Amino acid sequence: MKQYNKILIFRLSSIGDIILTSTLVRCVKTQYPDAQIDFVVKRQFSLLLTLMPEITKIHTFDAEEGFNGLLKLRKTLAKEKYDVMLDIHKNWRSLFIRNTIGASHVYRYKKHLMKRFFMIRFKIDAYHIVRPVYLRFLDVAKKIGVEYDNKQTELFIPKEIQKKVDDYIEDAGLKPHKNLIVLCPGASFSNKKWQIEKFQELAQRIIDRTKMQVILLGGSKEKTACETILNNVQGAIMSVPGVFNLAESAALLNRAQLTVANDTGMLHLSEALNVPVVGIYGPTVRQFGYFPILQKSKVAEVELACRPCTKMGMNYCPKNTFDCTQKISVDTVFELIETILPKK
Template identity: 30%
Template sequence: MNRPVKFLIIRFSSIGDIVLTTPVIRCLKEQYPNAEVHFVVKKKFRQVVEHNPYIDQLHLLDNNLKELVATFKNEHFDYIIDLHKTLRSYLLRFRLRRPTLTFRKLSVEKLIMNRFHVDFLPKGIHIVERNLKSVEPLGVKNDHKPVDYFISPEEEVPLSELPVLHQKGYVAFVIGGQHFTKKLPAEKIINICRTIDKPIILLGGPEDAAVAKIVAEACDEKIYDACGKYSLNQSVSLLKSARSVIAHDTGLMHISGAFNKPIVSVWGGTSAEHFGVWPYLNTRQVIAEVKGLSCHPCSNFGLSACPQKHFKCMREQDEDLIAGSAVSMFNETSLTE
């Protein structure tokens, strides 16, 4: 019997970026003979991949790279696949001294796009495709399937636990976002929610609870505030059960692609063209983005404040487009399910 070929895939963070590596994990496991797939991620993001059946062994980084190196030296990996390409991942590769495959990070091209608004990034090539190119030398091909996300049965939130109004269908509104320039102002969220004539569940973390409270108080009982009340995977369960989704550029936006959710993705300081939902050709998606701004995009990952002080990329978002698209998708999904 042939011995396993051991792979270590590195992607330490963050939620969305980890999710966008899952096609590599799946394709490698399914297409490479005797592949034994190990994956390393920061401990705080373990929920994102801990139930992934294509991962044979999950390793957690808890700010102690030296300890991780000692563990990995006993594993005798055949290949390292670095899908992060940071100083820390480079140090890990250097210490292990194993054959390494990696992807084009395009840091210079991104810097030019954000600083000078000149786009040298490859047209029509998604980050998922760039990730998959890292394993092409092994004969692994893009299977053109969605990203993966798996949760345990214990993490599924039964619809019967929701308010009665929401048990027959709802719009999931992901109001969170890691940075200010990725998020709609509270008054815009309120206006959109008031326009939607369907039940709505607000999704986000504890850091979004204050805004969620303001939105819920400004609207009626059609709002169910779930921000900070559920774990990440329980929130994913609620996303999975939604008829349609509205989301900022955040982890749950990318996770929606795993379930082929019809989605209105709302873009502020970051760009939908290169970092949108995958598979963007198969998912019903409306991209809400203010066109014609000379300052857009201003960053890859979002900023704590608008560099131009006007925040037009979010303040001028078309509320009727966002609300109307979400309702239209809701009605279409209701008819087909």
């Protein structure tokens, strides 16, 4: 088999998709242990790649710099003279890069756009076989001899980051090594968000019935929602939206027994640390490939004729009901939590 010394992986965003490339990164490194494996990503997500020790060099792109930023990136990448470029994004930016950096071999991700269109527009399932996205990413590298190692997504937390987060939790009065559930009430789009009132009720029920500690995790945009939950729940609970960066958020999830999250990157981040999830899925469906991977993980969803209505979420509901999330009850989610927690 031909040996490749310099391999470039291109995936700019977002949190979940970048995490789902970790299987690809690991398997490429296994096949080519001496190769330089570099990765192109948007600057705001670059910390995730520091949790993949197989990566040699991280090239960042700042979208605010526009096309000038892309030109600078092209110049940097062209100097590397890559043997292989694996385009896991397949958008106009990756098209420009793969056609201008002079990589000897280029392989692209297949997005199944028509299958997704028929599923959303006509509710016709043309997928036939549900194949998770992390395995579809891996398919891109098959032409250079990369094989699947039968392992899931995987990230590694540096000891100093884990200690920093553990110390923060202890200073707040909770115990980082015991009985911890993380709730992630945020999402990029409104129709993917479970109601704050339900997260609030769920948090109180977890504390009262399981004696577990609860931590509310999210970005700065979730601060108001998390504070609302915090102020209306009694017991061992803390709120940390905007406190931790992505690597530190991973360290927090690494201490959880399980995570409850909307269909967002935090769900995939939790699973990459082998922490099971209860995923709350509204407008998207299993066929798109973003459902949980771990055997212990569970999905809360309701079967509706209008699902799916979008490929990744929207800030409105076409029927103006938001039934796909509103009809998921606290009882349903709590029962799924109980199936994951160890039996007493």
